[in-house]
Amino acid sequence: MRGLFGRYRDVFIVGALLVFPFVTFLSSGHKGRDPNVVDRVVLAVAAPIQGALTWLVDGVGDGVDGYLTLRGAREEARACTVELSQTRAELNTLREASLENERLRKLLGYVERSVDTEIAARVVGVNPSPQFLSVRLSRGESDGVHVGMPVVTPDGVLGQVVRTVSGSADVMLLSDPVSRVGAVLQRTRVRATVVGTGDGKRLALENTGRDADVQANDVVVTSGTDGIFPKGLVLGTVEAVQRAPSGLFLSAQLAPAVVPGTVEEVLVVPAVAAVPPAALLPQRSTP
C-alpha cells in the first residue's frame, strides 16, 4: 500500500487538490463559507493594496477633473457666494425652528432614536469574477460591520454585506443572480420580490400577480418583510412590464436606483438602526 502511494504520490496529491475543492463546492453550494485564517490573511494583504490603488486612481482623476473644471470657477464662486448668504439666512431660521422643536419634544417626553449609527465606508474594489457581483468596502468587523447588514447610498440600496473581516467587507449587489429582496411598489403598495439578473445593469420583479397594477416608472421600495432590509428604501424604477397570456405572475424589468459602477462612498446600516432619511426618498422624478 505504502509502495503504491509512493509510486503514485504525485497523482494522489494532484487528485486531492482537484477533488477537495469540488467536494467543498458541492457541499456548500452558492452559500459560501465563513472566512477562515487563510482568507483573513489574503484579505488583510489585499485590502491595503486596493485602498492604496483606489487612492492613487482617485487622486489622479480628481487632479485632472480639478484642472478641467478650473475654467469658469470664478463666476461659479461668485454665484456660490450669493447663494451662501441666502442659505445662511435660511439656516438661521431653521436653527430657531429646530431649537423650538427640541424644546417641544422635551416637553412632550418624546425620545428620538439616533440616526447617526450607520457606518460610512468607501468602495475600494470590485470582485474580478463576473459570476458573482460584489464590491469591497474599506470598513469591516472592527468598525462594526457585520454580515447581513444593508448597504445604501443617498439614491437607494446597493446590496447586503455577505462577508466581513477585520478591515474590509464584501457586499453582494442587488444585481447578483442570488440576490432576493422583499419589495413593494410605492404607488400601489403591490408586493413583489426584486431579484438580480446577473448582468450588473438590470433587476427583475418576481412574484407579482399578473393582474397587479404595475406600470413603467413605478418606484419600487423595500417592504421590510425579508428581515434584512428596513422598510422604504428605494430599490429601483420599473422600466418595462410583460404580461404573458397565461401564468400567475407578470414579469418586469427594473432600472436599479444605485448604479454600482458610480458608487464611491456608502453607508452600512446596522440591522435595527434608523435608515438615513436621504435613502428613503426617490431621487428620480416620477410622472
Next chain:
Amino acid sequence: MKVLALVGIGLLLLCVESVAVKSLGFSVTRVDVTLLLVVFLSLSAGLVEGAFAAFALGYLLDVFTGRPTGLFPFLAVLTYLVVRLGSVVVDARGRGLFALVTGAAVVAHGLFATFFTWLTSRAAQSPVASVSGLPLQAVLTMAAALALWPLLQRLDPGKERPEPGALR
C-alpha cells in the same frame, strides 16, 4: 520560489483589476488574470508544484468573489490539468500559441463557472447574462497574456518540464 512569485503576482493583478473595474465601471468585461497564470504554469511548471500554485491562484480568485465556495480552486486545477493534457498535442510554449491557449481556457473556464454557479444557485435568471461577456473577456485576457509574456518568461519556474503531458 518562482512559483510563489507567480502567486504573488496573481494577488497583485487581482487587486489592480478590482480597482480598475471599479474606476472604469461595471460594464467593463473582466480580464481573467489568474487563469492566464494557470495556463502559464501548465506549460512550464512541474506537476505537483504547478498544481499547488494553480490551486492557490484559484483560491485567491475565490476569496476575491466575496462568497468563496471552492469553485474556482477546482476549476483552476482542472484547467491546469486539461491544458497540460492538451500540450501533448500542441506545444504552446511560444508567445502567440500561449495567448491562443489562454483564450480557449478562458472560454472553457467561463462556461464551466457559469454552469456550476447556475447548477447550485438555481437562480431563476438565465445564465446567458454571465456568458455574454465571455468573447470579449477571452480577447482581453489574450491581450494581457501577450503583454505579460516577457515578465512570465523571467519567472519560468525552472524549465524542468522536458516533455509535455498531463501527469508528467
